[in-house]
Amino acid sequence: MNISNENIIGAVVAQDYRTAAVFERAGIDFCCNGGRTIGAACEAQKIGSADLIQELEEIVKTSRSGQSTTADYSSFPLDLLADWIEKKHHRYVSMQIPVIQSFLEKIVHVHGAKHPELAEIKAHFDACAMELTAHMKKEELILFPFIRKMVLAKLEGRNEIAVPFGTVQNPIRMMMHEHDVEGERFRSIKSLSNQYVAPADSCNTYKAAFAALQEFEEDLHLHIHLENNILFPKAIVLEESF
Known part of the structure; x- marks a missing residue:
């Protein structure tokens, strides 16, 4: 265009x-x-x-997803994968949260009386925004630095490493539980929004809000996949090698 x-x-x-x-x-x-x-x-x-x-x-x-279709994430070194998640997905979430909240606030005000489900969608997303922000901070300040510390220790040939939280599995279990919570929250949003299909009487902001929510969920799914299925299992194996 x-x-x-x-x-x-x-x-x-x-x-x-x-x-x-x-x-x-x-x-x-x-x-x-x-x-x-x-x-x-x-x-x-x-x-x-x-x-x-x-x-x-x-x-x-740029592509809608912003993701490479050819990237072999499983081949990334652990510290690089942690960097990728933080720079790509965490930054995306931080940038999109205020945009989506602004859209939702407007359509709830204008269309909320006729479409009461919008208030529920907004409540779910506001909760998600708060929880994901805290979730990302825990990853950035606690889990990811420890993963990078393990990678560095291996590169330096060290066989021991101090673990401040008993085992890396403890923060990982917490992160995976929080992933489950946000995944379920977005299933509710998707259902309430009729699979992100705006009604016939919707305005441009309404349509933009639903489209942005759909993309946000897609990014969340990739984020969770990269952590649950690649980063976390490899971090556990790396810790066990010390």
């Missing part, structure tokens, strides 16, 4: 919902006033359109 000042905002968002966040940050209403051109909206906001168009084009040129 080539984007210019003449593109209709609502049509751009309809073709790729990720562009909604760009308009949101610029203070441009892509929902009720989505019938304007990008040029007209930028002129009304008294902002230049060149940088905004460049940001929009960069988004639509």
Whole structure:
């Protein structure tokens, strides 16, 4: 999709919902006033359109998932895999949480009376946002540093390592339990949202919110897979080798 000042905002968002966040940050209403051109909206906001168009084009040129389809994650060294999860998935979650919360707040306010399930979806996502933020911090401050410490010890030829929490299996069990909780929470969100299909009377923000929730769940599933099925089992085996 080539984007210019003449593109209709609502049509751009309809073709790729990720562009909604760009308009949101610029203070441009892509929902009720989505019938304007990008040029007209930028002129009304008294902002230049060149940088905004460049940001929009960069988004639509990247794949929706943002993931490599050929990456063999099981071949990654453990410390590199921990870095990948932190830089890719943790950063994605941190960036998307405020965007999705903003969308949900708006559609609950506008459509909540007719669609009471939206309030439930928002409550589930707010809880998920709080728990995932704490979850990621525990990984970044406790579990991942210890995994990197084990990798370094092996590279240096050391046969012993101090374990501050008894065994690496203790934080891993906690992380896997939290994965189960968030997986179940998103199953509820998916059900309440009719499999992320917005109703016929939905506005652009409504559609963007559901599309963003769906992508968020897909990223969460990959995040959980990388940890539960690759990082955690290998970390346990590495610890047992000392």
